[in-house]
Amino acid sequence: MSLFEVNDKGNIVVHGHLDRETLSKNFWESLSGNQRSTLLSNKKCQVDLGDVERADSAGLxxxxxxxxxxxxxxxxxxxxxxxxxxxxxxxxxxxDSFLPVE
Structure with missing residues (x-):
């Protein structure tokens, strides 16, 4: 399973660990061409962090x-x-002021 999934509405679900061991590329570089196109056409997205088990400063x-x-x-x-x-x-x-948390 990949770290995150982008659905056809441009919403993203993040799974597992957001830490220095799982993050090798930044978010935008990790996207496929189709995922980028979906986000660009929707102009907005929600990132669901409910399935994140662990995060460190690299994840932040x-x-x-x-x-x-x-x-x-x-x-x-x-x-x-x-x-x-x-x-x-x-x-x-x-x-926390940099993060648009709902």
């Missing part, structure tokens, strides 16, 4: 960069079902 950076990259490509991204530990990490890191 990956999310911040995903939001940035989406915005640079004209896609509005919203995060939801963010695990409590990841929310705390974002708050401690003073990065």
């Amino acid at each position: 950076a990956w999310l911040i960069n995903a939001v940035r990259d989406a915005k640079q490509n004209g896609v509005s991204m919203t995060l939801y079902k963010m695990p409590e530990k990841l929310q705390k990490l974002a708050k401690i890191s003073d990065a």
